[in-house]
Amino acid sequence: MAERKPIESWLTDMDGVLIHEGVPIPGADAFIRKLRDRERPFLVLTNNSIYTARDLHARLYRMGLDVPVENIWTSALATARFLDDQRPGGTAYVIGEAGLTTALHDIGYVLTDHDPDYVVLGETRTYSFEALTKAIRLINGGARFICTNPDETGPSTEGPLPATGSVAALITKATGRDPYFAGKPNPLMMRTGLNAIGAHSETSAMIGDRMDTDVLAGLEAGMETFLVLTGLTSPGDVDRYPFRPSSVVDSIADLVDRV
Structure with missing residues (x-):
């Protein structure tokens, strides 16, 4: 195997790597602090599209992790970037929270249920039957189907919750139309993130707790990949x-000295 170049930039997942059920994972604060002290380009990525980057900055700061807004990259932002490239100034019917609707408003999209260019499905804790029915009818009527991320479940203090990928499967079953997923493991999310911080894949690393999204996304984007065992994946x-x-x-703490 060819020897890789030294790591100059870092991308890291959030849930399962830096925090777990609202509590910082030991070593996360030291890792972020060292990145900032050494002025290393970095991004904290999440497939969760519920929150804006500003919301996530505030939530992480309350936990003792000082991550600037510009160093947070969500699947909602990646989705908005993709749509702005594909069809600038378009229209969309959106199922999701403020993280997604704000990202689409910021690129000049009009949110409507009248003959939209796209149906965009994101994360929410309040999926409604009425909204899903409308999405199905709009897709059957010709709207293109976009989904922020393919995660089938998400974490909560009570246990796994059905997530965007599961709801997307319901819509696909009803329409026969597969969505385009903008978030991990789509390498598009990684490349746009790298571009946002002026980084290059051959000198960047991705840290994650999931093989099917984090590691796969980093691998397909050409980055060095680190799997931590503090989230959803066990050694077996x-x-x-x-x-x-x-x-x-074992955890993010083992990577502090690599920065």
Whole structure:
């Protein structure tokens, strides 16, 4: 295997890597602090489209993690960037929260249920039957189907919750139309994130707790990949996949000295 260049930029998932159920994972504060002290380009990525980057900055800051707004990249922002490139000034019917609607407003999209260019499905804790029915009818009527991320479940203090990917499967079953997923593992999310911080894949690393999104996204974008065991993946899960991370570590604390 060819020797990789030294890591100059870091991308890291949020849930399961930096925090777990609203509590910082030991070592996360030291990792972020060292990135900032050494002025390393970095991004905290999340497939969760509920919150704006400003919301997430405030939530992380309350937990003791000082991540600037410009260093947060969400699947909602990646979705908006994709739509702005594909059809500038378009229209969309949106199922989601402020993180998604704000991102679309910021690129000049009009949110409407009247003959929209796109149906955009994001994360919410209050999926309604009425909204899903309207989405299905609009897609059957010709709207293109976009989804922020393919995650089938999400974490909560009570246990896993059905997430965007599960709801997208319902809509696909009803319409026969598969969505385009803008978030991880789509390497588009990684490349637009790298571009946002002026980084290059050959000198960047991705840290995540999921093989099917974080590691796969980093791998397909050409980055070095680190799997941490503080989230959804156990050591025994790794061999079930046809691809491997560059390294498996116990937690983010093991990577502080690599910065």
